[in-house]
Amino acid sequence: MKKSILSLVAAAAISSAFTSPVQAEDIELKHGDTLWGLSQTYKASIEEIKSWNQLSSDTIYAGETLHIFEEVDYTVEPGDTLWEIAHENDVSVNDLKSWNNLNSDIIYPKQNLVMKPGVNKVKAENVEPETKSEQAVPANTAEQEKTVSKSETTNQSDIEKEIIVRATAYTADCEGCIGTTATGVDLKSNPDAKVIAVDPSVIPLGSKVYVEGYGYATAEDTGSAIKGNRVDVFIPNEQDALNWGVKKVKVQVLD
Numbered sequence: 001m002k003k004s005i006l007s008l009v010a011a012a013a014i015s016s017a018f019t020s021p022v023q024a025e026d027i028e029l030k031h032g033d034t035l036w037g038l039s040q041t042y043k044a045s046i047e048e049i050k051s052w053n054q055l056s057s058d059t060i061y062a063g064e065t066l067h068i069f070e071e072v073d074y075t076v077e078p079g080d081t082l083w084e085i086a087h088e089n090d091v092s093v094n095d096l097k098s099w100n101n102l103n104s105d106i107i108y109p110k111q112n113l114v115m116k117p118g119v120n121k122v123k124a125e126n127v128e129p130e131t132k133s134e135q136a137v138p139a140n141t142a143e144q145e146k147t148v149s150k151s152e153t154t155n156q157s158d159i160e161k162e163i164i165v166r167a168t169a170y171t172a173d174c175e176g177c178i179g180t181t182a183t184g185v186d187l188k189s190n191p192d193a194k195v196i197a198v199d200p201s202v203i204p205l206g207s208k209v210y211v212e213g214y215g216y217a218t219a220e221d222t223g224s225a226i227k228g229n230r231v232d233v234f235i236p237n238e239q240d241a242l243n244w245g246v247k248k249v250k251v252q253v254l255d
Contacts, residue, residue: 025069031062043071071099076111083174087242091115160253163202165229167211167251169244170197173237181221191236197221198231203253212249 027038035046035058042049046058052067060066074085082105086093093105100113107113172179172187179188183205187193194217196209203209207219214233223232231251235241 025067027066027068029060029062029064029066033060033062034058035060038066038068042068044068071114074113074115076107076109076113078109080107080109081105081174082107083238083242085113085115087168089115090246092242158254162250162252163229165231165249165251167214167231167233167244167247167249169235169241170223170232171235171238171241173241183220185220187234187236193220193234194218195220195234196231197223197226197234199227199229202229203231203251208254210252210254212251213247214249 025042035049035055038044038049039046049055049066049068050058052069076085082093082096082102086096096102096113096115097105099115171177172191177188180186181195181197185193185195187195194215196211196214196217196219198205198207198219198221200219200222203219205219205222208216209219210216211231211233217233221232221234226232233244235244
């Protein structure tokens with residue numbers, strides 16, 4: 001797909017622009033440590049530290065371990081967008097704008113941004129799973145609507161191969177995006193198209209596939225960061241694509 005469609009991953013360009021390592025640090029608390037002191041040392045707000053570690057109060061104890069995301073610098077490269085940078089580093093666009101006092105989504109080459117990569121990943125890992133209710137659910141609820149119909153199931157005899165992949169999402173719903181896939185599909189004119197970007201050496205272009213959580217689709221696109229067992233699913237709405245995040249899913253390549 002052409003550069004002007006908003007790819008969610010630009011790994012080579014993005015990783016090379018950092019001036020410090022991108023990772024969380026686990027801090028074992030010592031006697032005398034305070035959230036305020038940690039916030040000054042690691043350039044993070046008290047509320048951020050509490051959010052990363054699901055703390056309901058400012059009280060911490062010696063011997064506990066806290067996740068701390070140190071602030072890192074990123075230099076904007078030509079063609080970068082806030083959306084790409086945010087997705088590649090597991091943060092939200094709103095976080096990026098807040099950390100850098102930005103009032104719009106416009107950024108410029110050589111502009112310096114600060115961020116705390118991986119923040120959203122820890123937030124997701126900290127979410128408690130919902131407790132299943134024993135109460136009967138009416139047939140017309142949203143949960144019932146999500147149930148895969150019989151027509152969405154795949155006959156085992158139709159499956160050529162089955163792989164587990166890391167799935168991200170991309171969109172053509174962005175300023176300046178052309179939205180044309182590697183095989184020529186115009187995604188702006190066909191927003192309902194079920195399309196994925198693949199590594200052709202793993203899933204050949206033109207293959208019909210079934211993607212867990214996405215449905216039936218066709219491999220119509222490629223991407224510079226889509227290598228090996230990795231796919232991008234096309235989602236027409238930008239916010240819905242952001243909400244997809246990064247998932248480990250099963251892909252069935254069909255005959």
